[in-house]
Amino acid sequence: MSEANYLLGQKVFQIIREDIIAGKYHRQEELREIAIGDELQVSRTPVREALRQLELEGLVAIVPNRGAYVVGISGQDMKDIFELRLLLESLCARKAAEQADSEQVEALEEILILSEYHIKKERVRQLTGLDSKFHEILYEAGNNRMLEHVLKNYHYYLKRARRASLLVPGRPEASTREHRKILEAVKERDAGKAEDAVRQHLIYTIKNIDSYGWENITGGQKNGKN
Amino acid sequence: MSEANYLLGQKVFQIIREDIIAGKYHRQEELREIAIGDELQVSRTPVREALRQLELEGLVAIVPNRGAYVVGISGQDMKDIFELRLLLESLCARKAAEQADSEQVEALEEILILSEYHIKKERVRQLTGLDSKFHEILYEAGNNRMLEHVLKNYHYYLKRARRASLLVPGRPEASTREHRKILEAVKERDAGKAEDAVRQHLIYTIKNIDSYGWENITGGQKNGKN
DNA sequence: CCAAGGATAATTGTATACAGTCCGGCTTTT
DNA sequence: AAAAGCCGGACTGTATACAATTATCCTTGG
Secondary structure, eight states, X not given: OOOTTSXXXXXXXXXXXXXXXXXXXXXXXXXXXXXXXXXXXXXXXXXXXXXXXXXXXXXXXXXXXXXXXXOOOOHHHHHHHHHHHHHHHHHHHHHHHHHOOHHHHHHHHHHHHHHHHHHHTTOHHHHHHHHHHHHHHHHHHTOOHHHHHHHHHHHHHHHHHHHHHTXXXXXXXXHHXXXXXXXXXXXXXXXXXXXXXXXXXXXXXXXXXXHHOTHHHHTTOOOOOO | OOOTTSOHHHHHHHHHHHHHHTTOSOTTOEEOXXXXXXXXXXXXXXXXXXXXXXXXXXXXXXXXXXXXXXXXOOHHHHHHHHHXXXXXXXXXXXXXXXXXXXHHHHHHHHHHHHHXXXXXXXXXXXXXXXXXXXXXXXXXXXXOHHHHHHHHHHHHHHHHHHHHXXXXXXXXXXXXXXXXXXXXXXXXXXXXXXXXXHHXXXXXXXXXXXXXXXXXXXXXXXXXXX
């Protein structure tokens, strides 16, 4: 699953991001390029690249000539992201219903058929990937580069939410039914219905995580006050 | 006005971004690190940093081991961004109305008073800055880090739109009145009214640019088909 | 003549060297 | 003794050197 052949900077980026979200660092902790490079057996160059990227994602703050400090991501942030996604993804669904091409519709259909198959076989493991793919194609179908860009940017955080959600008993079946409903709306070119279907889907998703507690998503981060 | 003392990477980033938006490069053009570094009299290091940043902003595409290619920004993209902003900034206004603290309200008030003053004096030049500041504070008042982050990210593109809009006769007065209305809604803690006011404001803004033609915003980029 | 393959040049990826900046502690002066 | 200034260490910022990868073009065999 883990793409092994990315460039170093990307790898370092993913590792640090994972560590921050997992709560390995405490807030305001300084990330020294040499220390991280030492630990990961790479030079400062890829580390710097990763830190700059993390700044753009809002996970660290860089003070010129001083260093990079962990900003982290709180439970409140996760809720903020969810609020954002609710808005953006429903807009995207609306546009997808209006503009998706036949190829994209076909791709969505295939994912759903696979999902339903894996549910029958009770192979929940496969579903998280299919779930992600379904939403990704929806992003592209929206045909708004900037929208797609933002959604994909924050997609990562939501992976955890999705995975957590799909662990709730009965949730995979429901989730797939909701996907089916979204696809139907897209096929019917019914923008309003698509938007509603996506919104409902997301709300259900988050509800299911909520019952599990945000700690499962935020990776044990202590605070959530902001 | 131009902050002279930023780090090299940031400077290079701003220069390339400006060049891309101004249409200096054609689409798919390859950006070679050495060539750019030569032209700007810097080494490859800051150039690479800038290119990576531009990729995150979606203005260039980087293919590993191959290079960076200009993606650019079309009239359609500008409309896409506007659509996004309409959605995000109205959400932000809603939240600002609910959560803005007294300090932020005060700051907005001061900006408005200054704006009204400069309008009387017919110093339109000052207004663009105040306009930007007004919206920025609104972003912060929304109290959603991620939302703020996205809005500020795309703020740059909108600066051009704002400036263009404020050149339309009568527009500065109307714009300031609309700002006033937004502030009133925030003061009254009326989220719905705030949202509507912001939405109206943005629509008016774009309407005024539309009559001038998108070319003024996209900097003479030829295509808009996507 | 065309296609396949390999040497070579060009470009990116990574490491390292060097320069500039900031911070803390020590000294010195009042 | 307190404050100002200087010095050294640690770290970031930038440039450059080196490695790896890719593209180009020439050669060569069919």
